[in-house]
Amino acid sequence: MRQRKWAELSTPQRVGVVVGGAVQLALQAWVMRDLRRRTAAEVRGPRWAWAGAALVNPVGPLAYLAVGRRSAPRPPLE
Known part of the structure; x- marks a missing residue:
């Protein structure tokens, strides 16, 4: 499959x-x-x-947002 140039793309x-x-x-x-x-x-x-995974388009950022973050610890209830 031939890559199309920018000028060949539709709007x-x-x-x-x-x-x-x-x-x-x-x-x-x-x-x-x-x-x-x-x-x-x-x-x-x-x-x-x-940070390196975030450079892998778009899988890295989505993976970090889905599984890379832990929720912040919550203060204990009184």
């Missing part, structure tokens, strides 16, 4: 590529920001590994 296809890229960048930024703000105890596994 809806171009919009899809741009929107998909924007979503990917937003997910990566969200994951990186979240990793910086969480303590090591709030992340399942090493943070450096999740």
Whole structure:
């Protein structure tokens, strides 16, 4: 299958590529920001590994958001 050039794409296809890229960048930024703000105890596994996984489009960020985060500890009830 031959790869098509940007000029060969229809307008809806171009919009899809741009929107998909924007979503990917937003997910990566969200994951990186979240990793910086969480303590090591709030992340399942090493943070450096999740940061690397966030670069795998789009599986890495979605995997981190689904399984990489632990919920923050809640204060005990009185």
